[in-house]
Amino acid sequence: xxxxxxxxxxxxxxxxxxxxxxxxxxxxxxxxxxxxxxxxxxxxxxxxxxxxxxxxxxxxxxxxxxxxxxxxxxxxxxxxxxxxxxxxxxxxxxxxxxxxxxxxxxxxxxxxxxxxxxxxxxxxxxxxxxxxxxxxxxxxxxxxxxxxxxxxxxxxxxxxxxxxxxxxxxxxx
Amino acid sequence: xxxxxxxxxxxxxxxxxxxxxxxxxxxxxxxxxxxxxxxxxxxxxxxxxxxxxxxxxxxxxxxxxxxxxxxxxxxxxxxxxxxxxxxxxxxxxxxxxxxxxxxxxxxxxxxxxxxxxxxxxxxxxxxxxxxxxxxxxxxxxxxxxxxxxxxxxxxxxxxxxxxxxxxxxxxxxxxxxxxxxxxxxxxxxxxxxxxxxxxxxxxxxxxxxxxxxxxxxxxxxxxxxxxxxxxxxxxxxxxxxxxxxxxxxxxx
Numbered sequence: 001x002x003x004x005x006x007x008x009x010x011x012x013x014x015x016x017x018x019x020x021x022x023x024x025x026x027x028x029x030x031x032x033x034x035x036x037x038x039x040x041x042x043x044x045x046x047x048x049x050x051x052x053x054x055x056x057x058x059x060x061x062x063x064x065x066x067x068x069x070x071x072x073x074x075x076x077x078x079x080x081x082x083x084x085x086x087x088x089x090x091x092x093x094x095x096x097x098x099x100x101x102x103x104x105x106x107x108x109x110x111x112x113x114x115x116x117x118x119x120x121x122x123x124x125x126x127x128x129x130x131x132x133x134x135x136x137x138x139x140x141x142x143x144x145x146x147x148x149x150x151x152x153x154x155x156x157x158x159x160x161x162x163x164x165x166x167x168x169x170x171x172x173x
Numbered sequence: 174x175x176x177x178x179x180x181x182x183x184x185x186x187x188x189x190x191x192x193x194x195x196x197x198x199x200x201x202x203x204x205x206x207x208x209x210x211x212x213x214x215x216x217x218x219x220x221x222x223x224x225x226x227x228x229x230x231x232x233x234x235x236x237x238x239x240x241x242x243x244x245x246x247x248x249x250x251x252x253x254x255x256x257x258x259x260x261x262x263x264x265x266x267x268x269x270x271x272x273x274x275x276x277x278x279x280x281x282x283x284x285x286x287x288x289x290x291x292x293x294x295x296x297x298x299x300x301x302x303x304x305x306x307x308x309x310x311x312x313x314x315x316x317x318x319x320x321x322x323x324x325x326x327x328x329x330x331x332x333x334x335x336x337x338x339x340x341x342x343x344x345x346x347x348x349x350x351x352x353x354x355x356x357x358x359x360x361x362x363x364x365x366x367x368x369x370x371x372x373x374x375x376x377x378x379x380x381x382x383x384x385x386x387x388x389x390x391x392x393x394x395x396x397x398x399x400x401x402x403x404x405x406x407x408x409x410x411x412x413x414x415x416x417x418x419x420x421x422x423x424x425x
């Protein structure tokens with residue numbers, strides 16, 4: 001009406017754009033493709049229900065990641081543990097063979113395995129900072145933890161990945 | 174003396190990540206010129222970040238598309254350009270001057286989730302063991318159906334409610350949705366997933382075809398027939414839900 005998108009439209013559009021990234025994050029949280037589908041879908045539904053609470057013209061991607069994180073911690077995770085199946089090892093995740101060749105899928109699976117071997121808190125933080133590219137402050141906002149905790153989780157996660165993955169990427173400030 | 178312990182682990186991580194607000198970059202650069210122990214500490218937390226991002230990038234192509242969200246789950250948002258309180262005040266003034274009608278229609282109203290959304294949310298709490306222990310004989314199942322039939326005003330026969338091979342019929346319950354009776358028939362699928370067929374009286378007459386959907390991550394199908402609305406929901410086997418919904422829509 002005033003040439004400005006409603007928060008509902010912003011969330012709807014943001015959701016479509018962010019969904020693949022959100023699903024990938026859900027996959028690394030849950031370690032299971034089916035559960036990642038459920039978590040990403042629950043996040044989408046919750047986001048639409050709460051779209052009136054989204055602060056217009058802020059970052060819808062961070063808002064969605066934070067929502068997925070909350071649903072995982074408060075609802076899906078406990079259900080996964082309660083159902084007794086626990087968290088399925090990433091080797092069992094069916095990665096559909098789409099465009100990338102089998103070698104690429106194999107590499108993805110190997111790297112995923114190394115990421116999944118990290119404790120959950122370190123894994124989520126590593127994903128947000130090094131895969132999703134969020135700053136420390138942004139990751140802290142999504143995970144709802146202090147920046148210092150983000151940094152100590154990254155240190156622990158880095159130390160483990162340093163042992164399991166190569167060391168090529170030695171950046172300096 | 175080594176500078177290695179002069180910097181915290183967190184500062185070294187921030188240094189590697191270029192987060193200059195959280196690391197004394199220049200000091201560390203200076204120390205690195207002479208301090209082998211500091212090099213070693215950095216080396217211990219260095220990994221192939223490019224390999225991580227590049228290989229996980231392919232997952233984006235394997236992600237499913239964003240789901241279509243059922244309209245009944247979407248609440249219209251408050252209009253952000255006029256605070257809700259201003260709306261309420263305007264509505265109250267209009268009430269005083271133009272009477273109840275104008276105030277009522279101009280006040281912002283939030284649509285509440287529909288019955289299917291509420292049922293889906295309730296069904297998501299069901300697990301196999303909610304139902305697996307239930308083994309009633311036909312007399313008990315019949316008695317339940319008589320009770321719920323009376324409440325909702327239409328007759329259910331056991332041969333109909335238990336007539337789908339892929340679903341093991343467990344029980345009938347009477348629930349309520351905004352003062353209206355809602356019947357829940359509970360089943361376990363062949364692989365043990367809880368499924369529910371819910372029926373509520375509809376203000377709309379006429380018959381609609383079975384429409385498939387997905388609510389709260391569960392397969393679902395809904396239709397309307399002879400003044401009642403039906404929702405079959407549970408598990409993730411869309412094909413099973415489709416064929417069971419088709420059968421129920423014909424026999425019930």
